[in-house]
Amino acid sequence: MDVFSYNYDRKQIKSGILHIGVGNFHRAHEEFFTNKLLEYPDQQHWGIHGAMLLPTDEHLYKSLIKQDNEYTLTVCGRNGQDKTYRIGSLVSLDWSLENPENILSAIADKDIRIITLTITEGGYNIEKSTGEFILNDEGVRHDLQNPHTPKTTFGYVAEGLRRRKSAGNGAVTILSCDNLQHNGDTARKSFMSFVKAQDTKLAAWMEENVTFPNSMVDRITPATRPDDVVRLNTKNGTNDEAPVYCEDFIQWVIEDKFIAGRPAWERVGVEFTDDVTAYENMKLSLLNASHTLLSYPSFLAGYRKVDDAMRDERIVRFVRTFMDIDITPYVPTPSNIDLDLYKQTLIERFGNRSVSDQIARLCFDGISKFPIYVMPNLIKMIQDDADLTRVAYLIAAYRHYLKYRTDDKGNSFEIAEPWMTQKDVNLIDSHEPTDFLSLSAFRSTDLMAADAFLKSYLTMVDAIKSNGAMSVLESIL
Numbered sequence: 001m002d003v004f005s006y007n008y009d010r011k012q013i014k015s016g017i018l019h020i021g022v023g024n025f026h027r028a029h030e031e032f033f034t035n036k037l038l039e040y041p042d043q044q045h046w047g048i049h050g051a052m053l054l055p056t057d058e059h060l061y062k063s064l065i066k067q068d069n070e071y072t073l074t075v076c077g078r079n080g081q082d083k084t085y086r087i088g089s090l091v092s093l094d095w096s097l098e099n100p101e102n103i104l105s106a107i108a109d110k111d112i113r114i115i116t117l118t119i120t121e122g123g124y125n126i127e128k129s130t131g132e133f134i135l136n137d138e139g140v141r142h143d144l145q146n147p148h149t150p151k152t153t154f155g156y157v158a159e160g161l162r163r164r165k166s167a168g169n170g171a172v173t174i175l176s177c178d179n180l181q182h183n184g185d186t187a188r189k190s191f192m193s194f195v196k197a198q199d200t201k202l203a204a205w206m207e208e209n210v211t212f213p214n215s216m217v218d219r220i221t222p223a224t225r226p227d228d229v230v231r232l233n234t235k236n237g238t239n240d241e242a243p244v245y246c247e248d249f250i251q252w253v254i255e256d257k258f259i260a261g262r263p264a265w266e267r268v269g270v271e272f273t274d275d276v277t278a279y280e281n282m283k284l285s286l287l288n289a290s291h292t293l294l295s296y297p298s299f300l301a302g303y304r305k306v307d308d309a310m311r312d313e314r315i316v317r318f319v320r321t322f323m324d325i326d327i328t329p330y331v332p333t334p335s336n337i338d339l340d341l342y343k344q345t346l347i348e349r350f351g352n353r354s355v356s357d358q359i360a361r362l363c364f365d366g367i368s369k370f371p372i373y374v375m376p377n378l379i380k381m382i383q384d385d386a387d388l389t390r391v392a393y394l395i396a397a398y399r400h401y402l403k404y405r406t407d408d409k410g411n412s413f414e415i416a417e418p419w420m421t422q423k424d425v426n427l428i429d430s431h432e433p434t435d436f437l438s439l440s441a442f443r444s445t446d447l448m449a450a451d452a453f454l455k456s457y458l459t460m461v462d463a464i465k466s467n468g469a470m471s472v473l474e475s476i477l
């Protein structure tokens with residue numbers, strides 16, 4: 001298949017953005033838009049310098065370095081037509097375990113005017129019941145005591161900005177691209193809390209010199225597994241050790257609050273607005289919450305791919321009813337959006353055969369996802385005495401998934417919950433199903449006090465244990 005190469009001289013590109021967390025989503029979304037933008041001669045100072053901060057990034061880092069940070073992105077059409085692009089916008093890349101100084105220098109560099117982030121929902125280190133930054137986290141404690149040799153994103157950004165400030169290199173924007181409600185406000189909370197605890201003079205400088213726009217990001221990007229690498233290279237006739245693939249839908253809506261200038265991303269389809277709240281709310285409440293809603297029941301039913309689960313009418317009905325009955329009343333629609341069409345498109349996107357997203361990816365880190373995607377609307381539903389059957393079923397299915405780690409077909413599986421505490425483990429291990437409702441994921445409300453929810457949840461817990469997840473799902477459709 002043809003690979004569409006970028007149409008600019010890569011040697012002429014200068015970095016104006018430092019990105020932390022060069023995972024698959026970033027490489028399918030911000031790099032995709034920026035790669036197109038760099039074709040404009042007046043935008044060639046907006047290349048991207050990547051930074052990876054985790055030991056687990058080693059393999060991807062080394063693969064990208066070997067190919068001068070270029071990679072292929074295959075965009076999978078809902079019509080079955082795929083298109084592959086060679087992406088050149090990631091002009092340099094550093095891994096903190098190898099080149100920590102390069103990352104700090106880049107944050108301090110005058111030419112870098114935006115720091116973008118995809119460090120996952122849990123990466124902001126926010127306590128779920130209070131919404132406060134956790135100062136008593138091991139990595140954070142290390143960085144507070146060792147400001148010049150940081151380990152966390154917060155420590156890196158603080159030390160880099162300290163150097164930027166003393167060199168007189170001016171203001172910078174920090175732009176979160178993670179799936180969080182008000183991701184800019186959350187990023188501000190995390191970075192400012194850290195810096196206030198470490199260096200009050202730097203905190204005062206940041207108040208004047210750093211902005212944190214909110215943004216809504218959207219493009220389903222599965223993890224690239226080793227068999228995908230072989231599949232994509234065979235199909236594309238390439239030899240790429242780090243290919244990415246994603247769906248054809250893409251959206252990025254950003255608050256226009258860039259203190260040190262920004263790329264003209266609007267030329268390639270990015271939307272700028274004064275208030276991103278309605279877009280964020282719609283996307284997190286419908287797309288991300290539906291992903292979470294379908295993930296645990298589908299996994300327990302034995303499905304491993306989202307498109308396979310979306311061929312099961314029961315799952316489609318479950319998701320669509322959740323969107324229409326449970327969530328729509330709480331979603332003010334942005335003026336240029338047709339909500340019915342948006343929901344229908346979501347169903348089509350989830351069913352995209354050539355994306356074939358992993359359900360395990362959706363199940364990953366539920367502890368961080370529930371508080372953002374599910375709890376805000378559940379709290380409103382409880383207040384409004386709404387029908388809580390579907391959400392009670394979801395939470396019972398989540399417990400079953402975490403506790404028994406065996407699906408309806410008897411297959412056992414591993415779970416991936418990087419932010420699970422020992423207390424969470426004890427609550428899951430407990431024989432008493434009500435204990436599970438004190439999991440850190442649900443701390444924003446007292447689910448035990450919600451009688452209707454509790455009754456429904458306890459019924460679902462027993463029924464899933466006796467009859468399996470799918471049979472219970474059928475009974476509530």
Ligand code: NAD
Pocket residue numbers: 020021022023024025026052053054057118119120121122123152153177178179180217218219220221222223
């Ligand atoms: P990924 O696993 O491919 O990449 C995650 C990246 O985040 C890695 O580079 C990792 O090193 C970094 N990271 C994780 N925890 C970190 C921490 N504590 N500190 C610093 N860096 C950290 O995952 P992905 O698919 O790229 O998704 C990343 C995030 O992007 C999601 O959590 C979500 O917020 C957002 N997102 C993803 C999608 C998608 O479909 N994949 C869609 C919209 C938004």
